[in-house]
Amino acid sequence: MNMKNFKKQFPLLEQYTYLNTAASGLLSDDVLEFRQDHDLDFLVGGSLFREKRDELFLKTRKAVGALFGCAANRVALTPNFSYGFNLLMEGMEASKKVLLLRNDYPSVNWAVESRGFKICYAEIDGNLEENIAEAVEKHKPDIFAFSLVQYINGIKIDPDFLLKLKEQYPELLLFADGTQYCGTEKFNFEASALDVLGASAYKWLNAGYGNAFFLFKEHMQEKIAPKGLELKDLQGKNKPHKGSFIGKFEPGHLDTLNFGSLKTAIDLINNTGMDEIELRIKDLAAVAKKELSELNLLEPAVVNRKLHSSIFNIKGDEKLFQKLRSNKILCSMRGDGIRVSFNYFNSVADLEKLLKNIN
Incomplete structure (x- = not known):
């Protein structure tokens, strides 16, 4: 192209x-066209239109998983990054110690700071990776939550550094915000050091508002227990299976317009x-x-x-x-x-x- x-x-x-x-x-023109067709289908189809939504969500999970190297049944669809990340932190024991980057994106830091975790910080500057390594060694955190790319100045964390960090501290959980990253380069979640990656898709994926995704490594299923979110009866067929781990991040109905927009935006990325x-x-x-x-x-x-x-x-x-x-x-x-x-x-x-x- x-x-x-x-x-x-x-x-x-x-x-x-x-x-x-x-x-x-x-x-994009493609997303606009999808959105117009979607609303027309709803207009003339009503509940007949609704019957097709499970298939749409499945296709969206598969598209996200294929683009970012994650099995489709470990992709959760959420309305935005903050929603998913707050649920994730709600599912972590409050006794955990969390490493944050000072002045990182508020949606990352607030979700942690407002929940009573023990917190330590590393500075964002030219020596970002060294600062993180020192903080991990000194404070021994259980979780490191951070943005892959900094929203203020674009400083980007070295993925090779994260792999080395994970090798050295295999128990350290890495939770990343990829909102300023996903859609800018090839990325394989499974091969990365990350345990969880979340991203809103309205920036570099050009998918419009109201859609985000979270990717989880297999072992995270044992580590997360969002309290009171065992909404088995609310989890319909569009979940990988009833009462599933991913279902905890998707209570209630998902938005066909917005997640269909995400699928269409990913199609455009693949075509380009x-x-x-x-x-x-x-x-x-x-x-x-x-x-x-x-x-x-x-x-x-x-x-x-x-x-x-x-x-x-x-x-x-x-x-x-x-x-x-x-x-x-x-x-x-x-x-x-x-x-x-x-x-x-x-x-x-x-x-x-x-x-x-x-x-």
């Missing part, structure tokens, strides 16, 4: 230079090619990092790291932010600067337009 076709799927790109996937992905998406994002991120570094717009912690995402926080104030916006460049004020993020539908021309408007 060439650049023109990427852009064609996302009509907003004709109006704006969109450097804001880290805040919200875009609605995850290899192609990863390559485009990595190439563009490397050029952006080089150009932004040369203009002294990035913090040293980011400049000095080998590994980085395609999210950057550049020096800038409200005035520059408004100037960019008036020139139809969409980004976000985050932390002490302006956050820009590059997805596969972006181009070097978008970066050049940004640089031209900064100077």
Whole structure:
């Protein structure tokens, strides 16, 4: 699929230079078409339409599992990351000690801090991995909960480091938020160090709002017991089996519109090619990092790291932010600067337009 076709799927790109996937992905033509058909089917089908939903959820779980390397019966569909993560932490014994990253995404830290766990912290800076290793050695936590990519400045944790950490501390449970990561590169959950991965799909997967997923390693079934969630009678046929582990994360009805949107968004990713998406994002991120570094717009912690995402926080104030916006460049004020993020539908021309408007 060439650049023109990427852009064609996302009509907003004709109006704006969109450097804001880290805040919200875009609605594609494919997802819009699915949503219109879905509501039409419901309109004319009523309960006949409802009969097909179990099949839809099964297809969605399979699509998520295939894309991220996880068995479909260990994929839970949740309305958003926070919902699933709060359920997960509710199922953990309060006596556990949890390692967090200071100033990580509030949805990660609040879910832990508000529940009375013993907590220790590691700092997010250029030495992120060393900070984590030291904190694990010193505090001996039971769980490490963290974002794979930091939302403020795009600092990305090294997956090889996580594998080594897991090798050294096999009992340490790794719970990751992949909301700023999933959809940016190939990822195999089963081969990773993670025990649980959750992600909202409205950012890099461009799946719209109200859909997220959680992936679990097999052994997590014995480790989680969300109290009062044995809703066996509410768990219909769309669960892998009645009263199942995954069912605990899916009480009640799921939304056919939103999870169908997720399935359609994954189909678009597969048609585009995850290899192609990863390559485009990595190439563009490397050029952006080089150009932004040369203009002294990035913090040293980011400049000095080998590994980085395609999210950057550049020096800038409200005035520059408004100037960019008036020139139809969409980004976000985050932390002490302006956050820009590059997805596969972006181009070097978008970066050049940004640089031209900064100077």
